Amino acid sequence: MAADHRDSILDDSLLAVAISMVVTAASASASILQTLVIHAPDVNGRLAVASELLNDDVPWLSGEEFLTLRASSRLVHPKVSSAVAEKLGVRSLRLSLVKSSLEQNFFDSSQSASGKVESFGQAESLTNRLKTILDLYPDGSPILNELIQNADDAGATVVRILVDENHYRTESLMDARMEFLQGPSLVVQNDSTFTEADFKSLASVGQASKLDRLATTGRFGLGFNATYHLTDTPAFISGDYAVFFDPHCSFLPGATVNQPGIRIRYPKSDLNRAFANQFEPFNHFGFNFAESYNGTLFRFPLR
Numbered sequence: 001m002a003a004d005h006r007d008s009i010l011d012d013s014l015l016a017v018a019i020s021m022v023v024t025a026a027s028a029s030a031s032i033l034q035t036l037v038i039h040a041p042d043v044n045g046r047l048a049v050a051s052e053l054l055n056d057d058v059p060w061l062s063g064e065e066f067l068t069l070r071a072s073s074r075l076v077h078p079k080v081s082s083a084v085a086e087k088l089g090v091r092s093l094r095l096s097l098v099k100s101s102l103e104q105n106f107f108d109s110s111q112s113a114s115g116k117v118e119s120f121g122q123a124e125s126l127t128n129r130l131k132t133i134l135d136l137y138p139d140g141s142p143i144l145n146e147l148i149q150n151a152d153d154a155g156a157t158v159v160r161i162l163v164d165e166n167h168y169r170t171e172s173l174m175d176a177r178m179e180f181l182q183g184p185s186l187v188v189q190n191d192s193t194f195t196e197a198d199f200k201s202l203a204s205v206g207q208a209s210k211l212d213r214l215a216t217t218g219r220f221g222l223g224f225n226a227t228y229h230l231t232d233t234p235a236f237i238s239g240d241y242a243v244f245f246d247p248h249c250s251f252l253p254g255a256t257v258n259q260p261g262i263r264i265r266y267p268k269s270d271l272n273r274a275f276a277n278q279f280e281p282f283n284h285f286g287f288n289f290a291e292s293y294n295g296t297l298f299r300f301p302l303r
Contacts (some may be wrong), residue, residue: 001046007087010045010046019079026083043076050075058172069095073093098174098254129234146223158190164186170277186299236298240292247260266289
């Protein structure tokens with residue numbers, strides 16, 4: 001059909017057949033789909049290779065810059081569902097917005113102060129590693145003890161603990177799968193701010209970075225991981241950064257086994273406007289997405 005009609009607009013009957021065919025094709029296994037070049041109709045009814053199309057899965061975005069982005073992109077036909085589009089290899093506009101900053105070098109001092117996102121995570125073989133750590137750190141109140149110890153280690157003078165029973169909106173998230181993280185959570189705040197060394201220590205699941213600081217109560221930096229008794233996806237805000245961990249790579253956009261998380265430099269970022277619901281659960285203890293946070297705010301969505 002693509003060869004016969006090339007760049008012409010399909011009539012209604014052919015368009016219906018094309019949509020039916022791509023829906024059928026999407027039911028094939030991933031291994032088969034990888035061997036095929038599949039065409040799909042765009043928003044105007046012209047056929048194109050699926051991987052050259054973009055799926056408009058952020059319909060709530062209506063600002064001028066997003067209208068311009070849509071106008072400059074070749075969108076898949078709206079009757080092709082997001083689930084079908086993803087299986088066929090159509091790119092996600094939502095994921096493109098998130099990943100547009102993933103390639104930026106966060107640590108390059110020549111970069112401007114605009115909002116950036118980088119792959120960031122505890123890059124070991126985490127599920128096995130965490131299982132071992134959880135055997136060493138029991139469930140229950142010791143989890144709070146560990147969080148207080150970590151705050152003390154960082155020089156904090158105040159720790160606040162909140163059980164947030166709210167269910168937050170799910171319309172505008174960085175990934176649709178993150179709707180499962182918008183429910184009740186444990187929120188823990190302290191008045192210290194992460195240093196770059198603290199970020200690195202946490203991302204390495206604490207190994208030897210603190211062994212030369214035996215007098216500190218957070219000696220091995222492993223205590224934070226006791227929170228995995230409660231949650232699959234710990235997250236926190238500190239200074240200019242928001243960090244999300246996803247060891248199972250089940251929720252975060254772009255999370256991989258090697259980098260199972262993301263770190264966002266959020267001041268001056270457009271992400272809050274694009275994905276407003278994502279950051280609503282952090283609006284406690286004076287946090288304001290538009291400004292650097294003078295402290296650390298942990299959020300643990302309850303499993």
